Amino acid sequence: MLVIVFHSLTGGTRQMAEAARDGAAAEAGLAVRLLRAGEAAPADVLAADGYIFATPENLASMAGVMKDFFDRCYYPVLDRINGRAYASLICAGSDGEGAARQIARIANGWRLRDVAPPLIVCTRAQTPEEILAPKSIEAADLARCRDVGAAMAAGLVMGVF
Numbered sequence: 001m002l003v004i005v006f007h008s009l010t011g012g013t014r015q016m017a018e019a020a021r022d023g024a025a026a027e028a029g030l031a032v033r034l035l036r037a038g039e040a041a042p043a044d045v046l047a048a049d050g051y052i053f054a055t056p057e058n059l060a061s062m063a064g065v066m067k068d069f070f071d072r073c074y075y076p077v078l079d080r081i082n083g084r085a086y087a088s089l090i091c092a093g094s095d096g097e098g099a100a101r102q103i104a105r106i107a108n109g110w111r112l113r114d115v116a117p118p119l120i121v122c123t124r125a126q127t128p129e130e131i132l133a134p135k136s137i138e139a140a141d142l143a144r145c146r147d148v149g150a151a152m153a154a155g156l157v158m159g160v161f
């Protein structure tokens, strides 16, 4: 099973996570779950064979709700998910590197295996009005997210991850 854990305030990350879900769902024989970070629990992490973590970058960090997911789940699953595959999707206004770095460090602590570099989509939102406006992710970027989901699903089904 592939679990996609995401948080989104203005919809950008949600669209990215849904695109990854759609890409993964095209692969027969793999269950895919899209979970809001606030609702995801250690049991969900244990039940998965692979993960996609999707978050906005807020204040040079992953979103607080996403961090709370990791805070709640980190120790309950530590040493029980070693070697499983993961990828990350970051929705950012202009940067995204800080959130990507944080997720990579946590995943390293969990001994997960990255199967793709972090995929960062910049919405170019800079002003307060732009930041708070609903986001619409461009088709080319959604296609990249779909590809991450499809590649992750194919690897899990073939048993190469």
Ligand SMILES: Cc1cc2nc3c(=O)[nH]c(=O)nc-3n(C[C@H](O)[C@H](O)[C@H](O)COP(=O)(O)O)c2cc1C
Residues within 6 Å of the ligand: 007, 008, 009, 010, 011, 012, 013, 014, 055, 056, 057, 058, 059, 060, 061, 091, 092, 093, 094, 095, 096, 123, 125, 130, 131, 132, 135
């Ligand atoms: C409180 C707050 C802080 C933010 N800080 C950053 C930041 O440090 N770097 C960045 O690139 N974008 C930053 N942004 C912009 C968001 O990453 C961007 O709007 C993104 O589209 C949000 O994803 P969402 O649509 O899934 O909520 C910030 C947005 C908010 C609301």
